[in-house]
Amino acid sequence: MKSLQVRKLTYASLFLALALVLPFLTGQIPEIGSMLSPMHIPALLCGFMCGWPWGLAVGFIAPLLRSVIFGMPAMFPGAVAMAFELAVYGAVAGIMYRLLPKKRWAIYAALGIAMIAGRVVWGTVRAILAGLSGNTFTWAMFLAGGFTNAIPGIVLQIVLIPLLVMAMEATGLMLNRQKGNKAK
Numbered sequence: 001m002k003s004l005q006v007r008k009l010t011y012a013s014l015f016l017a018l019a020l021v022l023p024f025l026t027g028q029i030p031e032i033g034s035m036l037s038p039m040h041i042p043a044l045l046c047g048f049m050c051g052w053p054w055g056l057a058v059g060f061i062a063p064l065l066r067s068v069i070f071g072m073p074a075m076f077p078g079a080v081a082m083a084f085e086l087a088v089y090g091a092v093a094g095i096m097y098r099l100l101p102k103k104r105w106a107i108y109a110a111l112g113i114a115m116i117a118g119r120v121v122w123g124t125v126r127a128i129l130a131g132l133s134g135n136t137f138t139w140a141m142f143l144a145g146g147f148t149n150a151i152p153g154i155v156l157q158i159v160l161i162p163l164l165v166m167a168m169e170a171t172g173l174m175l176n177r178q179k180g181n182k183a184k
Helices: 002-026 040-050 052-070 075-099 104-132 139-148 151-170
Strands: none
Touching: 002 040, 002 052, 040 052, 040 075, 040 104, 040 151, 052 075, 075 104, 104 139, 104 151, 139 151
Protein backbone atom coordinates (compact mmCIF):
# COMPACT_ATOMS: atom_id res chain seq x y z
CA MET A 1 0.00 0.00 0.00
CA LYS A 2 2.84 2.39 0.85
CA SER A 3 4.46 1.64 -2.51
CA LEU A 4 1.22 2.63 -4.28
CA GLN A 5 1.14 5.96 -2.43
CA VAL A 6 4.78 6.64 -3.34
CA ARG A 7 4.00 5.92 -6.99
CA LYS A 8 0.99 8.26 -6.87
CA LEU A 9 3.11 11.00 -5.32
CA THR A 10 5.76 10.49 -7.99
CA TYR A 11 3.26 10.62 -10.85
CA ALA A 12 1.45 13.61 -9.32
CA SER A 13 4.79 15.43 -9.13
CA LEU A 14 5.40 14.64 -12.78
CA PHE A 15 1.96 16.00 -13.73
CA LEU A 16 2.59 19.16 -11.70
CA ALA A 17 5.91 19.66 -13.51
CA LEU A 18 4.17 19.14 -16.87
CA ALA A 19 1.53 21.72 -15.93
CA LEU A 20 4.30 24.23 -15.26
CA VAL A 21 6.24 23.48 -18.48
CA LEU A 22 3.57 22.78 -21.15
CA PRO A 23 2.46 26.44 -21.44
CA PHE A 24 5.98 27.31 -22.62
CA LEU A 25 5.54 24.95 -25.59
CA THR A 26 2.12 26.21 -26.62
CA GLY A 27 3.10 29.82 -25.94
CA GLN A 28 5.27 29.59 -29.05
CA ILE A 29 2.06 29.58 -31.11
CA PRO A 30 0.66 33.04 -30.28
CA GLU A 31 -2.53 32.66 -32.33
CA ILE A 32 -3.84 29.64 -30.43
CA GLY A 33 -1.29 28.94 -27.68
CA SER A 34 -3.45 29.92 -24.71
CA MET A 35 -6.55 28.51 -26.41
CA LEU A 36 -5.00 25.02 -26.21
CA SER A 37 -5.32 25.14 -22.40
CA PRO A 38 -2.06 23.25 -21.78
CA MET A 39 -2.38 23.19 -17.97
CA HIS A 40 -5.70 21.34 -18.18
CA ILE A 41 -4.16 18.19 -19.65
CA PRO A 42 -1.88 17.27 -16.70
CA ALA A 43 -4.64 18.00 -14.16
CA LEU A 44 -7.08 15.72 -15.99
CA LEU A 45 -4.50 12.98 -16.50
CA CYS A 46 -3.50 13.11 -12.84
CA GLY A 47 -7.13 12.60 -11.81
CA PHE A 48 -7.52 9.66 -14.17
CA MET A 49 -4.22 8.06 -13.25
CA CYS A 50 -3.73 8.77 -9.54
CA GLY A 51 -7.27 9.37 -8.29
CA TRP A 52 -9.35 12.33 -7.23
CA PRO A 53 -7.32 13.63 -4.26
CA TRP A 54 -4.14 13.83 -6.31
CA GLY A 55 -5.93 15.32 -9.34
CA LEU A 56 -7.56 17.91 -7.09
CA ALA A 57 -4.23 18.84 -5.47
CA VAL A 58 -2.26 19.08 -8.72
CA GLY A 59 -5.07 21.00 -10.41
CA PHE A 60 -5.34 23.51 -7.57
CA ILE A 61 -1.61 24.04 -7.05
CA ALA A 62 -0.47 24.25 -10.69
CA PRO A 63 -1.90 27.63 -11.77
CA LEU A 64 -1.08 29.29 -8.44
CA LEU A 65 2.50 27.99 -8.46
CA ARG A 66 2.97 28.94 -12.11
CA SER A 67 1.68 32.42 -11.37
CA VAL A 68 4.09 32.84 -8.45
CA ILE A 69 7.11 31.46 -10.33
CA PHE A 70 6.56 32.79 -13.85
CA GLY A 71 3.94 35.53 -13.46
CA MET A 72 1.54 33.79 -15.84
CA PRO A 73 -1.34 33.43 -15.58
CA ALA A 74 -1.92 36.62 -13.62
CA MET A 75 -2.76 35.70 -10.03
CA PHE A 76 -6.04 37.62 -9.85
CA PRO A 77 -8.47 36.67 -11.25
CA GLY A 78 -6.85 34.26 -13.73
CA ALA A 79 -4.78 31.86 -11.60
CA VAL A 80 -7.28 31.87 -8.73
CA ALA A 81 -10.20 30.94 -10.99
CA MET A 82 -8.07 28.40 -12.86
CA ALA A 83 -7.02 26.79 -9.56
CA PHE A 84 -10.63 25.97 -8.74
CA GLU A 85 -11.37 24.91 -12.33
CA LEU A 86 -8.39 22.56 -12.61
CA ALA A 87 -8.99 21.18 -9.12
CA VAL A 88 -12.50 20.22 -10.21
CA TYR A 89 -11.14 18.74 -13.45
CA GLY A 90 -8.73 16.48 -11.58
CA ALA A 91 -11.17 15.52 -8.84
CA VAL A 92 -14.17 14.83 -11.07
CA ALA A 93 -12.09 12.93 -13.65
CA GLY A 94 -10.69 10.72 -10.90
CA ILE A 95 -14.07 10.11 -9.25
CA MET A 96 -15.94 9.40 -12.47
CA TYR A 97 -13.19 7.15 -13.87
CA ARG A 98 -13.26 5.09 -10.68
CA LEU A 99 -17.06 4.87 -10.51
CA LEU A 100 -17.93 4.23 -14.16
CA PRO A 101 -17.57 0.76 -15.73
CA LYS A 102 -14.24 -0.23 -17.22
CA LYS A 103 -15.37 0.48 -20.78
CA ARG A 104 -13.83 2.82 -23.33
CA TRP A 105 -16.96 4.99 -23.48
CA ALA A 106 -16.59 5.59 -19.74
CA ILE A 107 -13.30 7.40 -20.30
CA TYR A 108 -15.06 9.85 -22.62
CA ALA A 109 -17.98 10.18 -20.20
CA ALA A 110 -15.68 10.88 -17.25
CA LEU A 111 -13.74 13.41 -19.31
CA GLY A 112 -16.87 15.18 -20.53
CA ILE A 113 -18.39 15.41 -17.06
CA ALA A 114 -15.10 16.71 -15.64
CA MET A 115 -14.74 19.32 -18.39
CA ILE A 116 -18.28 20.62 -17.93
CA ALA A 117 -18.03 20.68 -14.13
CA GLY A 118 -14.69 22.50 -14.27
CA ARG A 119 -15.99 25.14 -16.64
CA VAL A 120 -19.07 25.73 -14.49
CA VAL A 121 -16.85 26.16 -11.42
CA TRP A 122 -14.51 28.47 -13.36
CA GLY A 123 -17.46 30.66 -14.38
CA THR A 124 -18.85 30.71 -10.85
CA VAL A 125 -15.50 31.67 -9.33
CA ARG A 126 -14.91 34.34 -11.99
CA ALA A 127 -18.36 35.81 -11.25
CA ILE A 128 -17.66 35.84 -7.51
CA LEU A 129 -14.21 37.42 -7.99
CA ALA A 130 -15.64 40.02 -10.37
CA GLY A 131 -18.35 40.88 -7.85
CA LEU A 132 -15.82 41.20 -5.03
CA SER A 133 -13.71 43.59 -7.09
CA GLY A 134 -16.71 45.66 -8.21
CA ASN A 135 -16.71 44.37 -11.78
CA THR A 136 -19.21 42.29 -13.72
CA PHE A 137 -18.88 38.88 -15.29
CA THR A 138 -21.61 38.40 -17.86
CA TRP A 139 -23.10 35.28 -19.40
CA ALA A 140 -21.42 36.27 -22.70
CA MET A 141 -18.04 36.48 -20.96
CA PHE A 142 -18.62 33.02 -19.47
CA LEU A 143 -19.52 31.49 -22.84
CA ALA A 144 -16.58 33.17 -24.58
CA GLY A 145 -13.99 32.30 -21.93
CA GLY A 146 -15.27 28.86 -21.04
CA PHE A 147 -16.30 27.56 -24.43
CA THR A 148 -15.90 29.67 -27.58
CA ASN A 149 -12.27 30.72 -27.05
CA ALA A 150 -11.46 27.29 -25.60
CA ILE A 151 -12.60 25.22 -28.61
CA PRO A 152 -9.03 24.27 -29.70
CA GLY A 153 -8.23 23.11 -26.14
CA ILE A 154 -11.51 21.24 -25.82
CA VAL A 155 -10.86 19.38 -29.08
CA LEU A 156 -7.27 18.62 -28.06
CA GLN A 157 -8.42 17.25 -24.69
CA ILE A 158 -11.19 15.12 -26.21
CA VAL A 159 -8.71 13.59 -28.66
CA LEU A 160 -5.56 13.33 -26.51
CA ILE A 161 -6.75 12.46 -22.98
CA PRO A 162 -8.69 9.25 -23.86
CA LEU A 163 -5.80 8.03 -26.03
CA LEU A 164 -3.31 8.59 -23.21
CA VAL A 165 -5.60 6.99 -20.62
CA MET A 166 -6.12 3.93 -22.86
CA ALA A 167 -2.36 3.70 -23.42
CA MET A 168 -1.72 3.89 -19.67
CA GLU A 169 -4.38 1.24 -19.07
CA ALA A 170 -2.76 -1.04 -21.64
CA THR A 171 0.64 -0.67 -19.97
CA GLY A 172 -0.72 -1.17 -16.45
CA LEU A 173 0.24 2.33 -15.27
CA MET A 174 -3.22 3.32 -14.03
CA LEU A 175 -3.11 3.62 -10.24
CA ASN A 176 -6.69 4.81 -9.75
CA ARG A 177 -8.22 1.34 -10.19
CA GLN A 178 -5.62 -0.94 -8.67
CA LYS A 179 -6.61 -3.41 -5.96
CA GLY A 180 -6.14 -2.16 -2.46
CA ASN A 181 -6.75 1.40 -3.59
CA LYS A 182 -9.29 3.09 -1.34
CA ALA A 183 -9.26 6.41 -3.29
CA LYS A 184 -6.38 7.78 -1.23
